[in-house]
Each structure stands twice: as C-alpha cells, then as structure tokens.
Amino acid sequence: MHLMKVDPRALKENPDRMRLAKSTPQADALLLATIKAVGIVQPPVIAPESGGGNGYIINAGHRRVRQAIAAGLEEIDVLVDAAANDNGAMRSMVENIAREALNPVDQWRAIERLVALGWTEEAIGVALALPVRQIKKLRLLANVLPAMLDHMAKGDMPNEKQLRTIAAASLEEQREVWKKHKPSKADPQVAWYNVANGLEKxxxxxxxxxxxxxxxxxxxxxxxxxxxxxxxxxxxxxxxx
Incomplete structure (x- = not known):
C-alpha cells in the first residue's frame, strides 16, 4: 500500500461497498464544511480496476471522495492497495466494523485546528455534532502538560474528575507531579489517581x-x-x- 495524489473525479465507485445507505443532507453538509476547512484527514483507499481496466476503484471513503469533488479539490491524497478479487468488499466491511470514534485528545486537536481557522465554538459544535459545553470541556486539554497529552493520545486517559483536577493546575505543578508518576517500560500505565491526587486543591x-x-x-x-x-x-x- 502506498500514498499518492489523484484527481477525485477520476475515481470510480465500488458497487460492492458495504455502506450503501444514503447519508443525510445534513451529514453531507457537515462533511463538506470540514473538508473545506481542514481537507481530508483520512485518505480514501483505492485499488486498480480488475478485469483489465486501467482506472482505480474506491474501496473505502466514497463519501469523502464525493464531498472532495463538491469542495472543488483538484487533487486528494489516497492510499493505493492491491486489487482484490472481492472488489474491496471485505476491506470495506472490516473498516466499518473496526471504525471507532476519535479519542478526546484527537478531538481536541481537531477542534483547535478549526479554531485556528476562525471557527467559533458554536460552529464547531454543529459541525462535530457535539454540545458547546463538550467543546469547552475538550478545550481544557490545552491546559494539560504536553507530555501528559502525548500519553493520553495513546489511549490511557484519566477519568473526567481526574482530568478536571489536572487541567486546573499550573504547568509547573503538572510537570513536577508527572516526574513522579510518568509511565515506564516496566509499568506503561499511568496511575491517574496519584497524578490527580498530587494536584488536588x-x-x-x-x-x-x-x-x-x-x-x-x-x-x-x-x-x-x-x-x-x-x-x-x-x-x-x-x-x-
């Protein structure tokens, strides 16, 4: 599998894809707005046509391709996979089963990218289908020590109460506590209770x-x-x- 740039208009839809139900106009509008703002975050997966064709078939990411065309993008990044005799139906099914929501750190980073582009918290809430209060909550991660954030992004997250305590502390206080409780090769999991307890006020x-x-x-x-x-x-x- 390798990455390359293509004109989205040159890609052909896969008739054997798993997700055949049409998305709502609202969902398409939100995806279009996101692509216009930050581009396609996850490249679609394509494969060479089987049966002697010289084009490319979309295995995953049909909506992203359609909305990239609607956004007027002349080129997009795609991942090129080897042609499969099932036209990518199995890959599409596995991706749909395995697809999970972004973790809070990735959500926060996406939110900050939109804020940097001039989006308001209210507009981001509409685009991501999240309450404004949740947007504000995620933005508290801006107050968290970068070393802690990098670890949280690996999936080892504190609970909400612990995160609240951590975000309320100064970076210097967080740095001192992190020195005592950061993970090691022998113990890669962080005892967030101890981190929060050391910062409790x-x-x-x-x-x-x-x-x-x-x-x-x-x-x-x-x-x-x-x-x-x-x-x-x-x-x-x-x-x-």
Missing part, C-alpha cells in the same frame, strides 16, 4: 459561599466554571481559599 463553590458576587469581586476572588458539572447548576468555584 481545596475548592470553595460559589453556591455555598456566605457572601455575594459583589463582595467576592471586592476581595479579588475569581470564580472558575466547572465544565464537568451538570449544565443546569451553578458550578463556579475558586481554589483561592
């Missing part, structure tokens, strides 16, 4: 405070919203206690 919540917002402002208390709490409750807190 006492919180005072606004809903339980014995003073109002005016007095809090007068004393320089800055409330921070807990994005991991329920959206319908006052989750503001401070660690300045």
């Amino acid at each position: 006492t919180r005072m919540y606004a809903k339980g405070a014995s003073f109002d917002d005016e007095l809090a402002k007068a004393y320089g208390i800055a409330w921070v919203e807990d994005l991991f709490a329920s959206a319908d409750e006052d989750s503001r807190y401070t660690t300045d206690v």
Whole structure:
C-alpha cells in the first residue's frame, strides 16, 4: 500500500461497498464544511480496476471522495492497495466494523485546528455534532502538560474528575507531579489517581459561599466554571481559599 495524489473525479465507485445507505443532507453538509476547512484527514483507499481496466476503484471513503469533488479539490491524497478479487468488499466491511470514534485528545486537536481557522465554538459544535459545553470541556486539554497529552493520545486517559483536577493546575505543578508518576517500560500505565491526587486543591463553590458576587469581586476572588458539572447548576468555584 502506498500514498499518492489523484484527481477525485477520476475515481470510480465500488458497487460492492458495504455502506450503501444514503447519508443525510445534513451529514453531507457537515462533511463538506470540514473538508473545506481542514481537507481530508483520512485518505480514501483505492485499488486498480480488475478485469483489465486501467482506472482505480474506491474501496473505502466514497463519501469523502464525493464531498472532495463538491469542495472543488483538484487533487486528494489516497492510499493505493492491491486489487482484490472481492472488489474491496471485505476491506470495506472490516473498516466499518473496526471504525471507532476519535479519542478526546484527537478531538481536541481537531477542534483547535478549526479554531485556528476562525471557527467559533458554536460552529464547531454543529459541525462535530457535539454540545458547546463538550467543546469547552475538550478545550481544557490545552491546559494539560504536553507530555501528559502525548500519553493520553495513546489511549490511557484519566477519568473526567481526574482530568478536571489536572487541567486546573499550573504547568509547573503538572510537570513536577508527572516526574513522579510518568509511565515506564516496566509499568506503561499511568496511575491517574496519584497524578490527580498530587494536584488536588481545596475548592470553595460559589453556591455555598456566605457572601455575594459583589463582595467576592471586592476581595479579588475569581470564580472558575466547572465544565464537568451538570449544565443546569451553578458550578463556579475558586481554589483561592
């Protein structure tokens, strides 16, 4: 298998593909918007025509090819596989079964790419079919030590409570704790409980405070919203206690 660039208009659809149900217009519009913004992230898989043809058949990624054409792209990256006697039907089936959602770190990186291109959190929420609150939550990963992020991207993630504690700490604090608890060859899994415990700070919540917002402002208390709490409750807190 090798990577090459082709004109998407020159590719032929595979009649034996597994995903035959038509996508909704909304889903196609979202995919088109994403391709226009960041291009095709995962190259389609193609193979030479069997039976003496000199063209290429799409084995996986029919929607991506169609929306690339709609986006006006003259060339796209594709992965070229050897021709199969089943016209790629087995590969298509395996890919559909094995396909999983992006992990939170990859989602965050995709979100930050869109933000850099001028997208608002609301627009990203629509494009990715995620609540704005979830977008804000994922963006907390920007506050996480890069070494921790790289490890999280491998699939070893803390739970939400632990991530909240980690993201609320300074990078210097995270760096010191990470030195003590980072993974090793002998123990590749991180004990996130120990990492979070080392960064835990006492919180005072606004809903339980014995003073109002005016007095809090007068004393320089800055409330921070807990994005991991329920959206319908006052989750503001401070660690300045």
